[in-house]
Amino acid sequence: MGEFAELTFRGRTIRLPVVEGTEGDTGLDISVLRKELGAITLDPGYANTGSCRSAITYIDGEQGILRYRGYDIAELAEHTSFLEVALLLLRGELPTRDELDAFTASVKEYMVVHEDLRHFFNAFPKDAHPMAVAGAVIGSLSTFYPESMDPKNIDESKESCRRLLAKLPTIIAWSYKHSLGRPMTYPHHSLGYVENFLHMLFSTPFREYVVDPVVARALELIFVLHADHEQNCSASTVRVVGSSQANMFASISAGVWALWGPLHGGANQALIEMLEHVRNAGLTPQQFVDQVKTRTASIRLMGFGHRVYKNYDPRAKVLKKAAFEVLDKLGVHSELLDIAVKLEEAALKDEYFIQRKLYPNVDFYSGIILQAIGIPLTMFTAIFAIGRMPGWLAQFNEMHRDPDTRIARPRQVYVGQARRDFVPIAQRG
């Protein structure tokens, strides 16, 4: 037996094998705990629970490190395209030029959605949130492609991966068009993945949207930075749902809805709303930080804090720099960026935030870039979903290839009523 930890409980001692990761992560394998000691672990929010072994993404939250398949996020952000990163996450290696070209061409082919599916959009209210529409339409893809739904079948999974990657931008753009009461724009073969999304979002039959390369690159950067983040809430949701052998479309639609929450992907929208509130209420950044600290209105500084990062989120570092560059190139001045920078300064020197190791996360500057490039506020979380798709797919596939995978089924410590006698309804009251 290799290294182990000893655990003594009520007079019995057991050995728990130590599992070492390649970058020094250490886990204690507690899978025999209940059988041997009759006890389980209790870990609300799973903050100390490893749910799997994974070779996709590495995070060192103390140092502020993020790597996809071993490559540093800042390098990937500078040098790669989104579909290149998608292939890296899905296959484990960076593609050659030919591989990337072939993959890009096949994804572009799949961007168009089944014509019958287009009619679904008419059934949603005009003010339907794009994340609600995206989750519903993605789930419905399972009714169109029943022949590619076996999660254990590698070829079927590849097919579904391409469909999901390709169709989400179309679904999101069409949900926006529906909200405006405008005709849906089809993807165009001459355009790249990101350009096509912008084209479907903004072109109309009477006015072609000419894609500005600065805008396309900024959006691509945001997609790359969001592509995976190991066992976060939505990726874990995808794994939990998929562990029942539910198909990829069902599992990914659950992930979309998990991402929607304001404590997860919904924070980028909440961040802009917060900055607008600070501006409209005429608050100084320090006054707002003070309000957050008093906790009376249970407000949080959105875009700050992270379960894993106890240091500056490396994605926020890249995005802060990019925010200034993009705004400069577009000749845009953003009052909200000024407020954000001052809020960051006020928070980073405040004892409340220092003590709790709260730093800007990915959402703190992404919203400002999205706003500057003309993305409507209600679409922000949906942009995150497009970016996160490769990660969800890679996590789903990895789980299905892992021989240790079992259906996800946590336990509980029951704290309700002990057994009591049933009281017939006539005798209650």
Ligand code: ACO
């Ligand atoms: N503003 C003010 N206080 C905060 C913030 C914040 N943004 N984040 C955490 N805290 C405080 C908590 O009140 C808590 O204080 P306490 O120990 O005195 O009770 C302490 O810091 C620890 O916070 P938890 O909520 O326990 O941390 P957890 O790891 O559970 O939550 C989370 C992480 C959800 C990201 C949290 O920091 C938060 O709500 N941030 C704002 C929302 C946000 O930006 N979400 C996006 C996250 S990144 C992503 O999903 C893409």
